[in-house]
Amino acid sequence: MATTRKVIIIGSGPAGYTAAIYAARANLAPLMFTGIQAGGQLMLTTLVENFPGFVDGVMGPELMETMRKQAERFGTEMVAEDVTAVDFSRRPLVVSAGDAAHEAHAVIVATGASARLLGLPEERALIGRGVSTCATCDGFFFKDQDLLVVGGGDSAMEEALYLARLARKVEVVHRRDSLRASKIMQERAFKNPKISFVWDSLVESIADPAQGKVTGVRLRNVKTGEISERPVDGLFVAIGHQPNTALFRGQLALLDNGYVKVEPDSTRTSVPGVFAAGDVVDFTWRQAVTAAGTGCMAALEAERWLETQGR
Numbered sequence: 290m291a292t293t294r295k296v297i298i299i300g301s302g303p304a305g306y307t308a309a310i311y312a313a314r315a316n317l318a319p320l321m322f323t324g325i326q327a328g329g330q331l332m333l334t335t336l337v338e339n340f341p342g343f344v345d346g347v348m349g350p351e352l353m354e355t356m357r358k359q360a361e362r363f364g365t366e367m368v369a370e371d372v373t374a375v376d377f378s379r380r381p382l383v384v385s386a387g388d389a390a391h392e393a394h395a396v397i398v399a400t401g402a403s404a405r406l407l408g409l410p411e412e413r414a415l416i417g418r419g420v421s422t423c424a425t426c427d428g429f430f431f432k433d434q435d436l437l438v439v440g441g442g443d444s445a446m447e448e449a450l451y452l453a454r455l456a457r458k459v460e461v462v463h464r465r466d467s468l469r470a471s472k473i474m475q476e477r478a479f480k481n482p483k484i485s486f487v488w489d490s491l492v493e494s495i496a497d498p499a500q501g502k503v504t505g506v507r508l509r510n511v512k513t514g515e516i517s518e519r520p521v522d523g524l525f526v527a528i529g530h531q532p533n534t535a536l537f538r539g540q541l542a543l544l545d546n547g548y549v550k551v552e553p554d555s556t557r558t559s560v561p562g563v564f565a566a567g568d569v570v571d572f573t574w575r576q577a578v579t580a581a582g583t584g585c586m587a588a589l590e591a592e593r594w595l596e597t598q599g600r
């Protein structure tokens with residue numbers, strides 16, 4: 290095992306990179322596991338217009354690359370591997386990636402959250418081939434086509450409204466007869482002439498993996514059991530996100546919804562020396578800028594904690 294690090298950061302979204310910038314500038318020489326797919330959810334977006342400091346907006350991947358360079362500039366060591374196990378019951382703390390185990394006195398968890406999928410077998414086969422979880426990423430490919438959005442929350446409304454600018458028509462399929470989305474988003478969607486709703490319905494299957502593209506869906510009305518089929522060119526799944534916390538089950542206290550539990554107004558987890566920041570904690574705000582903010586908090590709290598431990 291290599292020498293014990295002061296701090297290891299797991300995850301490379303805005304929270305992870307911001308924690309790395311702060312930790313590196315505090316001379317903590319952080320080791321960061323970026324994951325095989327570095328950059329987090331902003332890698333799946335196009336123009337980001339609400340991250341402060343960019344008058345004309347910035348492309349998501351470009352923003353993440355800039356954050357990465359900034360973290361590297363101050364001496365963050367990046368490892369492009371997925372962490373496969375952690376042992377927070379030991380001191381120093383242990384973070385493993387494949388066969389290699391790494392020790393640290395403090396760990397910052399910033400593994401984010403991922404878009405939820407419907408769980409249909411065809412869905413995985415057709416992702417990137419007509420099935421998408423990101424309208425801003427993929428909407429462009431569906432100009433003047435017929436699209437379906439699944440979900441009844443704010444994300445589904447946002448996706449539908451975005452897609453309506455490009456598509457010929459957008460149908461929102463929701464499993465109940467009323468939306469979960471905020472009133473303002475509902476009203477915008479109801480007012481949009483290109484958007485219509487299919488209530489009380491679930492997507493039962495997606496055609497056609499054999500053709501390698503989406504050609505239609507089979508819907509089931511959950512109240513009447515009625516099955517209907519309709520041709521569509523694309524299916525956008527917007528049914529929420531799940532935190533990337535599988536790695537920490539049994540290691541950190543998690544909330545009932547699976548997110549990491551932290552102390553109020555803090556990034557401290559149930560294990561002293563382990564801090565958590567960004568979307569792995571936050572199921573309310575979920576913004577790049579709030580993730581960056583809590584990443585900063587985690588680094589400052591880790592630095593203070595290391596001081597109290599004489600590290």
Ligand code: NAP
Nearest residue numbers: 407440441442443444445447464465469527528529530573
């Ligand atoms: P959400 O509020 O949890 O909504 C998820 C939707 O998907 C719900 O309508 C749910 O149905 C449906 N759903 C869940 N699992 C499903 C399944 N297996 N099959 C079919 N439908 C399923 O998630 P979200 O829309 O991503 O929003 C998350 C948070 O971010 C919310 O607090 C939201 O306000 C916020 N947000 C805000 C904005 C904005 O203000 N512009 C934009 C995006 C997100 P049920 O309703 O029946 O449970």
